[in-house]
Amino acid sequence: MTQLCSQRTKTFPKSAWSQSHPFLKTSLSTINSRLHFYLLLKFLQSIADDLKKERLCPIYFRFEQRTVRMVNCCGLVSEKNIPVPLKNISVDLQVQDHVVSVSSSLQYVNEEDSPLEAVFVFPLPANAAVCHFSAKIGEQEIVAEVQDRQSAKDQYDDAVSSGQQAFLLEESEESSDVFRLSVGCLSPGQNATITIIYVMELAMQADHALRFCLPAVLNPRYTPAGSGGGIVSEVSSVSAVPYSLSLCVHVRSSNPVSKLESNCLLDPLEFLNSDQTHAKVNLSPGHMFDKDVELFVYYENTHQPTAVVETGVATAPPGSLMADPVLMISLYPEFPEEVMSSLASQGEFVFVIDRSGSMDCMMHHGEGAQVRIESAKDTLLLLLKSLPMGCYFNIYGFGSHFESFFPQSVVYSQDTMEEAVKRVQQMRADMGGTEILQPLEHIYSQPCYPDHPRQLFIFTDGEVCNTKQVLDLVKSNVYSHRCFSFGIGEGASTALISGMAREGSGHAQFITGTDRMQPKVMQSLRFALQPAVDNISVNWTLPDGVTVDTLSPPICVLFQGQRAIIYAQLKGQSSGSCEGAVTVKYNLKNQPVTNQLNFTLKPTQDTGLAIHRLAVRSVIGRLEQEERAGGADVEEIKRKMVELSIQAGVSCVHTAFIGVNKHNKQIVTGPLLQRRLLTQSFMMSADAVCCKRMRACSSKRLMLGASGKMKACKKSKMATPGIAYCSVMDKRTVALATHPIADCLMVQSNFLDMACVLSAEPEPKQDSLLQLISLQTAAGFWELNASLALVIGKAEDQVTNQKPEQVDGSVWATVLALIWLNAFKKDDQVEWQFVAMKAVSWIHSQKLGTLSQCVCAGNLLLDCQVSEDMLRI
Structure with a gap:
């Protein structure tokens, strides 16, 4: 915390x-x-x-x-700035298909001699719906309820001033993934167990896994303790922090569970039924919680469309969202193969790179870790080499200010690519803080190029204080671009990264732990190169007497193999059939495409109210955007948000959880910490x-x-x-x-x-794959020279002498590069796929006829066996 x-x-x-x-x-x-x-x-x-x-x-x-x-980083803190030690964190995950319910319980002890008011600020995933908050003080449990935010604050102030224990949980007005809890107040020696429950959708990964992340910011990085007559703190290392983390995961699915993986050590997976649709796993004991805990759930038939119907609450007002059944549809559009075989060759690609000081930190703390800015530079090199000829591109660096490589986007050519590569190599993390709004405003003010859709790639490891302002800006320009965002490291804001992709009709990626940046970025480049889908429509087929209100925002973007989720409220009763269908239609490269899913209206068992709460969170998010946009109905929009929040028990920016222990009349002494x-x-x-x-x-x-x-190192400027x-x-x-x-x-x-004053280490050896890619020209071919020979591990005269007669040197070099990639870097194919596609396209443009002799000579030189079919030439 x-x-x-x-x-x-x-x-x-x-x-x-x-x-x-x-x-x-x-x-x-x-x-x-x-x-x-x-x-x-x-x-x-x-x-x-x-x-x-x-x-x-x-x-x-x-x-x-x-x-x-x-700035303390260790949970509850007292009025005297002495932290209230966190003793234990217990997390229980209930995964149901693509939805997870998370229950986190945090136990604190007041080891001071006087009552305390304690406050802590913590992050949650941006798309989480917080639906329960309670506190157990000794044997007394106080369950909070959702109220209007100002009323909750007033009630909290009144309770604390009268000596009652009170608890207030608020969502940040600036960012939906930041919450603050005020606890007033703990008596000397008292235990406080705080329980927070939230539900959320699990994000889909490139390998079809569903990802859950428990932020490590819950981890108190040190444990201050008092000594002497004043406030004296003693700081200890992470390994000395006296608390434990326990995590239990239950998975239930309509599809069999293939496996569960984590970046942390797990106990063996235990299946609880014969068809392997119910499984359990625990985090192994002894985890120090010094990094995010990531969990990856794999199902069989992950891309199978699903429909879940959840029954309403009998006691809710008739006709309200909580009273009616709610439907959650998960769709996976499959694009025709003939369309996907040829990716778009046009577009404007704008790369926006965080160059703030923290980009000089390591990607992770393990062996072989790379500095963040260096990883970003390697990724930029890969992107620059993968772009298609004839597109437009530009690169921005930002920190406390921003700068661009070119005044406006330029045509991708050998000259512009070489200039960009040279400037990328000179990039440093030397631009101060993290101010992303100004470069985005500048980019959006630039005119778009006809027939070249703008694709925005944003890389950052930070959080900003004006997240919602940034998201509103991205949303207001959604019809002129697609936004692909990348969060680097465990500290990147989920509200910012996921929000920019959502509002910009793009895709978000998080690079954490030992993840390499390049594969994830190339997946997003594939999305960006996919032809844009337009004229998207959703149609419902339902029995007589049943109508539907779609609760989700309209679908603005579809990508091959990516999930689209729709929430809908079902109204009325059917006297006959219990079957329904949803049909998604769209155009792809002027070709009409139809995807349909049939489902039953019978409610799914054991879902609780998770689907209702996620639907409410979706509606509240849309209303909040309308409110920020302004207009005559702002007060009415706020009223709707508060009403929905209270009915569903889901927090929003205008409500808060408030709990008061009216049985405890302990008097508070001393000044209270400012809330x-x-x-x-x-x-x-x-x-x-x-x-x-x-x-x-x-x-x-x-x-x-x-x-x-x-x-002397290079003189540093004050950014x-x-x-x-x-x-x-x-x-x-x-x-x-x-x-x-x-x-x-x-x-x-x-x-x-x-x-x-540090001891210098030898320069790390450059990755051979990146070395080879750096030698490729913008058009896609390699030149026959000593640099190429060095990368593939041969002497220059060997490479030259083995060249078949009447074969051009560039053709021979390009075939050698393709053979080397397929033979020695097969596992990294996702990174070099576009480089290879450019090379193959260039070879085809030479109209050379058969290259069998060339391929055979290349295999002989490199001592490998790669067929022409593998090379696709």
Whole structure:
């Protein structure tokens, strides 16, 4: 859980702190408080210790007079800024086909000597419908109810001021995936078990898995403890955090369960029936929760269309959404093969790359991890080489400001591609914070090219404070482009990434853990190259007496093999047939296509109210967009949202969960922690973990070369006034960026003048696949030269001498490259598929006749067996 603390304004006098540790030298003016000073000291000392263990050189720090603010990341926090320790997290997942119900219980203990008011801020998936919140204090359980937001706040304030324990759960007004819980108040020694239940759709992955993610931000990265006469915190490592995580997963499906996988260690999968449609698995004991817990569910016949009917609530008002049955349709349109065999060759491709400071952090903490910006650069190279000739393209980098490679999109050619590749190689994570709205506004202000549909690819690892404003901007331009978004790392905002893809009729991807960016991006490129589907219509066939109200927004986009979900409210009664059908019609390259699904109106068993709540969340989301758009009916729209939210027990931006323990009259003593905290500060805390806010603003950064002498790195410019960060220079400096104590510090204002003295490591060897791809021309062929020979592992004269007579050198080189890809990089085919398609197309354009001799000679040279059919030439 990420928390925000109230700030202190005490000052600490100058000190001879520079003599307190042999690895640190400072000149210090003012620090915000003794607590902050102590935390900062421990932070720097622990980094120095880590570097000493790694036999690295010391770090030199110089501080100027500025302010330091602490941001806690450990769940409930007391009025004194001392965290209430999180002892246990218990998560139960109930997966029903493509829907999951998540119950998270978090147990806290107040170890202080006085009653506390506690607050914590935490993320949830953006498409989750929060439908239950309760708190158990001792033996007393308080179940909260949904009320109008302002009324809930007033009731909470009244309860706490009168000495009653109260609980308030609110959704952020800025981003739908951020929630805040206020607990007022815990008596000394009391236990508090907080339970939150939400339901959500599971996202479909490229390999047909359904993905669920439990954010690691629930993890308290350190455990402060009090000592002495003041507020003194002691920071420990992640491995020392005294709490446990238990996770149990139950899966039920109409299709057999093939397997369950996770990025964390699982116990063996246990099937609970003979047809393997009901299974159970647990997270293995001992998980430290230092990364997102991802779960992947595989079914047989995943792409089989399904329909689920859920019965209404008998006590709900007649005619209301909650009273009537609700239908959930999952469709998987299959496009004709003759259409999919030739992807579009036209379009405008705009790549928008996050170049904020946190992009200098590692993709993950395991072996072989790559820096995020370097992975993005490799991905850009792959994209640039995969684009079709004749399209338009441009590349934007953004941080606190933005810049583009070209004033406007340019025609893809050898010259423009080479210029772009050269500039990609020079890209750095040196542009400060994460401000995505301005570059998007600029891109949308550019005129589109006729017959070249705009495809927008956005890469970011961050969160922004104006998520809904960004989504509204994307939605307002949906008819001029498609948006494909990529969240890099565990901290990327699901509301931002998923929302941009949803509103931009595109597709969202999350790159977490040891995932490689390139395969996921190439899947989205395939979607972007698919011909656009238009004239989409949905028609219903129902028995007499039954009508339907579609609750989902109109379908704006369809991709081959991707799921489309429709929610609908069924009204009336049928005296005869219980069968219905839904038909989706659309045009694809001027060809009419029809997909139909027949279903029964008989309610499905054991779904609870999950389908109703997801449908309500969908309706509320659409109403919220209408409200932000303005107009005369804003108050009526708000009234509808509140009414739906209360009826369904699902939170929205205008409601909140409120629970009051009216049986406890304990008097609250001391001032209460301020509840209304800036969401922007919370959003920025994710950047603090990755050192985005600790930028070296000295004239030069110093690095120890292999010879042992000091050498200067490139002069760094101050990208953001008032913000500072420190770039991660190599893999071993991850000790600085990810050290547990780093999670507690957020640097405000440009106070830090830092030079990191580190041992240089050899440049990592470039991936041979990327080396080969980098040599391909924009037209799709390779040239016969020493660079190509080096990549395929042969001497230049070998390659030249083995060339069949009367075969052009470029044709020979291109055939060799295709053979090498198919023989030695078959497992990476998803990454080089478009590169190969361009090469094959170029060979066909040469009208050479048979290439059998060329292929045989290539196989002989490379000692492999690849047929012409495999090469498709």
